[in-house]
Amino acid sequence: MYTFGPAEWQAIDVTLRLCLYTTIILLLLATPLAWWLAKGRSRGRDVVQAIVSLPLVLPPTVLGFYLLVAMGPRGILGKTLEDLGFHHLAFSFEGILIASILYSMPFAVQPLTEAFSHLGRRPVEVASSLGAGAIDRFGTVIFPLTRSGFVVAATLTFAHTMGEFGVILMLGGSIPGETRVLSVLIYDHAEAMNYEAAHSLSLMLLIFAFVTLLVVYSFTRRFQVVRL
Incomplete structure (x- = not known):
């Protein structure tokens, strides 16, 4: 048995931090955006939904490539940051965090x-008529009436981030302790023909993905039954 x-522990740490930060940030960003998409009347909703x-x-790899171009030292964002005295975002944890937020956004918004x-509209209108503010x-x-959506969004975002590979490899490479996540480490082990290590990590992610989907489906079905 592979130990x-x-x-591996370094990659697990980077992966968990990336998943946690991505999930928290996306829930904060996706909540008002999803509300606007669901309740707004603007004709631009279809365009935003498509984006x-x-x-x-x-x-x-396409998204990763364009992010690499934009965040690299010659890119618009990367060059601007360097002109301001900062480091560009390519091959950094901050860079793959931004990439992860963009790549996992539909799993939070939808x-x-x-x-x-x-x-x-009735529950919100009643609360508003009683003097309740927006918060x-x-x-x-x-939130109480849509908590299942938040649970599903958080779970899917966390799980999808854990499985990201192409966009992370393109923008972040495989820097230990910085950008090397579990999916990239599996690729590195397989490329080095260390199949035992690759199998152990792959099996762990496979079990995690199955349990995640099982929890999502079970929770969604249970909430629907309760609501009925």
Whole structure:
């Protein structure tokens, strides 16, 4: 049986931090965006929805390539940061965090949009008529009635981030302790023909993915039964 060494534990640490930060940031960003997509009346919603959903059909290497061009030392963002005295974002944890947020966005936005779409206007209107402010309405009415959407969004975002490979490899490479996540380490082990290590890590991610989907489906079905 393969025993994890420093490289594996280091990759696990980077992966977990990336998943946690991506999930938290995306929930904060996706909540108002999903509400606007579900309740807004602007004609531009279809365009925004298409942009948000692009990572579902766009090859990860394409997104990774353009992010590398933009965040590298010669890119618009990278060059601007260097002119301001900072380091460019290519091959850095901050860079792959931004890439992960963009690449996992539909997995946060779509479940929340679906949950908000099924929320009638009546509960919010009643809370508003009773003098509840926007924060109160969200905390006492919107969130309790759409909590399943938040659970699904957080779970899928975390799990999808853990499985990211192409966009991370393109933008971050394989720098130990900085950008080498589990999926990249599996690739490195397989390339070095260290199949035992690659198998152990792959099996761990396979089990994690299965359990994640099982939790999502079970929770969604249970919430639907309770709501009925």
